[in-house]
Amino acid sequence: MTSCDRFLLDQPGGTLNHIRPVPAALFLAASLALTGCSQASSSEASSASEDATTSASAADFPVTIDAANGEVTLDSRPERIVSLSPSATEILFAIGAGDQVIAADEYSTYPAEAPTTDLSAYDPNVEAIAGYEPDLVVIANDTNGIVGALAKLDIPTIVNEAPATVEDGYDGVAALGMATGHVDETAEVVADMRAEVDEGLAAAPQDRLRIYHELDEKLYAASSHSFIGSVYDSLGATNVADAADKQKSGYPQLTEEAVIAADPELIVITDQVSYTADDVANRPGWENVSAVRNGNIVTVDADISSRWGPRLPQLIESIADAMASVKTPVG
Structure with a gap:
């Protein structure tokens, strides 16, 4: 599985x-x-x-x-x-x-x-x-x-x-x-x-950061047509997977070329994939992706990010914090 x-x-x-x-x-x-x-x-x-x-x-x-x-x-x-x-x-x-x-x-x-x-x-x-x-x-x-x-x-x-x-x-x-x-x-x-969701949304940065939420090593990702994607949209993010989701399935498969070209500023993976943020950063050809170059790859709790329910405020808070902490190049 x-x-x-x-x-x-x-x-x-x-x-x-x-x-x-x-x-x-x-x-x-x-x-x-x-x-x-x-x-x-x-x-x-x-x-x-x-x-x-x-x-x-x-x-x-x-x-x-x-x-x-x-x-x-x-x-x-x-x-x-x-x-x-x-x-x-x-x-x-x-x-x-x-x-x-x-x-x-x-x-x-x-x-x-x-x-x-x-x-x-x-x-x-x-x-x-x-x-x-x-x-x-x-x-x-x-x-x-x-x-x-x-x-x-x-x-x-x-x-x-x-x-x-x-x-x-x-x-x-x-x-x-x-x-x-x-x-x-x-x-x-x-x-x-x-109340908690509204508080988390209010705390999110207003810049439309480009976000890529990767589901597995085959580069399936969550677009804005998924539940987690709608959360990113509520947070004011731009979802780089949307261009690939022609069928509006919510979970399109991207190519490495497409991810690199979209140049996400924040990459999100879960704690249940078989690889780490460092592994993502070390992928050949990804070194110039903004999120990789600036160290903006975060790992979130898979249970919270894949389930809708009472822990939604925790997910929004963690993503809002990650967006707020995105590092940009100096100079």
């Missing part, structure tokens, strides 16, 4: 029980308004938000979540959740649903109390999953048709995809809050994330 593969691993009981991205955001706004963390833009918006919040409380199941795999109805609050997404596992624990998670995939290593097992998200096995008798499975992708296979066993599944933007990430957190009956806790988590 390559580091690029691992990066990609890691989204009827009443008239207001159908939860879609916009209503999910409204429910968060309502919860925050009730705790003094948000303001309603109008009386109509406030009323709609309060209704959405009420419908999402633990006592008001069933609810229907509009997930990436379609509408998913949960008749009661799930108490035996299997998470096959490291990002979802982090989110579930952060919003207070950790006690409802009975098993998590092999890469769900955070937080420490996560019930990590040998379950695979890359090659999910329906029998192994069903053995835990889950009443909800959360995954990032419908790999091997696992959603349909679990549906045949009457096991509901929510596909919580990797978000394309930071705002989409908040919606993903909101959806899991709705699904697990943790409305107020989720609102608080998102409010804290927003």
Whole structure:
């Protein structure tokens, strides 16, 4: 398994029980308004938000979540959740649903109390999953048709995809809050994330530094069409991988010639690639790349940089710090 593969691993009981991205955001706004963390833009918006919040409380199941795999109805609050997404596992624990998670995939290593097992998200096995008798499975992708296979066993599944933007990430957190009956806790988590993210963005330098985020030795990189790429865009950076991402996949493969020609001022790698910043600096022909010449190659935590969720503020802070510390030639 390559580091690029691992990066990609890691989204009827009443008239207001159908939860879609916009209503999910409204429910968060309502919860925050009730705790003094948000303001309603109008009386109509406030009323709609309060209704959405009420419908999402633990006592008001069933609810229907509009997930990436379609509408998913949960008749009661799930108490035996299997998470096959490291990002979802982090989110579930952060919003207070950790006690409802009975098993998590092999890469769900955070937080420490996560019930990590040998379950695979890359090659999910329906029998192994069903053995835990889950009443909800959360995954990032419908790999091997696992959603349909679990549906045949009457096991509901929510596909919580990797978000394309930071705002989409908040919606993903909101959806899991709705699904697990943790409305107020989720609102608080998102409010804290927003505040910390805004603080990190404000601290970032205003210069549009050219950034190259390399995923592996084959020169796959994160463009602005990926979640991490959207973070760089929010920080005001210019992503050198964008020119190669004609299909807007989020993860194009570059050539050495293209990287050298783009002349990134900051190169970012993760701590789980098989090489170091020094190895990058010593690549033949890279000696005149600005980031190499000025010593601006940084290594970030792979878990944080490849997962969307409550540790997003840490990622933004680390990248903002790296951007602020970029060295430029003297004279």
